[in-house]
Amino acid sequence: MKSYRKELWFDVPGRRALINITPQVRECLRDSGIREGFVLVNAMHITASVFINDDESGLHQDYEVWLEKLAPHAPTSQYLHNRTGEDNADAHMKRQIMGREVVVAITEGALDFGPWEQIFYGEFDGGRRKRALVKIIGE
Secondary structure: OEEEEEEEEEEOOOOOEEEEOHHHHHHHHHHHOOOOEEEEEEEOOOOEEEEEEOOOHHHHHHHHHHHHHHOOOOOHHHOOHHHHOOOOHHHHHHHHHHOOEEEEEEEOOEEOOOOOOEEEEEEOOOOOEEEEEEEEEEO
């Protein structure tokens, strides 16, 4: 069995972004040489997410509205966490909703997706450099 590891780095200038990272994960898979196995992709920060869904701009706007309704950023005083001097409690909650990681099967050297599936990095507290881990195991 082989193992491959790579960190993907992101510099999101704004507070939030949804970034399709499927091309980078496919590149990692090609570099790994693994033809059968699994790929794990996880956010390595507690205010970011990795998830699978459709790459459709209307859906992404819907996520933005929905997440802001569920965990609004303002007023920041509504969150006990923000009493620590931070203003990102909403980002922690958004990450909890969207998830930390995804696992995708690898079959015949390709990501074994269903129709329309893509991998996304979700940033909910940008403005500093963050990363996601790609770990591939298999043969």
